Structures are given as structure tokens and as C-alpha cells.
Amino acid sequence: MTTHITTTTWKGKMQFESTNPSGETFLINAAPEHGGEGAGLRPKALMLSSLAGCSGLDVASLLEKMKLEVHDFKIQTIANLTEEHPKVYDNVIVEYHFYGNNLDEVKLEKAVNLSVEKYCGVMEMFRKFAHVEIKMVYHKE
Structure with missing residues (x-):
């Protein structure tokens, strides 16, 4: 351990x-x-950065292993903060943005799914307290 x-x-x-x-x-x-x-x-925003960073590291590693051609890659997290104290994130959208000329959407989706479903521990922690929605956006250059 x-x-x-x-x-x-x-x-x-x-x-x-x-x-x-x-x-x-x-x-x-x-x-x-x-x-x-x-x-x-800000502490709560750091949690969102941790979520994106954890998954992003997984995906970046998989992009290299899969030899995928990606010019740029960004993750945007959009989270709803409850009104009552203690204020917590109850709904989070994680958007994976891929930029490039020859994006292999099937393999990119596989890379994201491996991170989301298998490798990213921060993603699993978030699922304990929030609904997490995954979106993928492809930007052809």
C-alpha cells in the first residue's frame, strides 16, 4: 500500500x-x-483540476501507446455546486476536447473509456459523491 x-x-x-x-x-x-x-x-476547483489531471495523464499515456495523431488535447470540467452547506459538487460534466487533422474517434473513445472506467482513481472517488457525465468533442483542423 x-x-x-x-x-x-x-x-x-x-x-x-x-x-x-x-x-x-x-x-x-x-x-x-x-x-x-x-x-x-480554490480548494473545490482544485478537485476539478485533479479529476481532469488524473484522467488526462491516463489518456495522454494511451494516446502515445496507441500512436494516435492528436495536435492538442484539453479537458474541461463543469460542475454544479449545491446551495446548502456543506456545499458539494453533485453533478460534473467532463468534456474531452481533441484537436487534429486525422483524429481516430474510435480509438480516442477507447482511450477515454479506459481512463474513465478502469484507471482514473480520482474519477472513481468523484462517483462516490457526484453524478459524472463524460462528453467527447472532436475539433478537425
Whole structure:
């Protein structure tokens, strides 16, 4: 079993610095309307970035293994935040955008499905608390 440890240190007011197991650091801060100064990432939005990053790493690896020709690849996450406290994401749409001249849609769909259904642990965690919808968009150049 692998254990990940992060350390998140208060830097004053509504700002924290957090380490990642890789040794990298980043700032977390509240929005100005919640007493923050806006410098840093928002905790809930970080969850969406983690979801996209986890799946994106899977898909990028599969693109290489499948020798797929993709000029650019982006993931957009759109999440609904509930109104009542604690505010949580209850519905999330993950859109995979592929750009290129010779996009093999069948293989790209297979790569995304492998990530979504088999490899991405963050995706599985999200399914524990939210409805997750997957969309694929192809941009021919």
C-alpha cells in the first residue's frame, strides 16, 4: 500500500501553502468575497483540476501507446455546486476536447473509456459523491 502525505501550512489571513508528495508547492486562498486576497487556488476547483489531471495523464499515456495523431488535447470540467452547506459538487460534466487533422474517434473513445472506467482513481472517488457525465468533442483542423 502506498501512503501519500501533504503538508498544508497557514501563511496568514486566508492563505495556505501546500506541498505535494513530489515536493512541489502551491498556494490555496479563499475568494475575496470570503476574506481571501485571490492569490492562490480554490480548494473545490482544485478537485476539478485533479479529476481532469488524473484522467488526462491516463489518456495522454494511451494516446502515445496507441500512436494516435492528436495536435492538442484539453479537458474541461463543469460542475454544479449545491446551495446548502456543506456545499458539494453533485453533478460534473467532463468534456474531452481533441484537436487534429486525422483524429481516430474510435480509438480516442477507447482511450477515454479506459481512463474513465478502469484507471482514473480520482474519477472513481468523484462517483462516490457526484453524478459524472463524460462528453467527447472532436475539433478537425
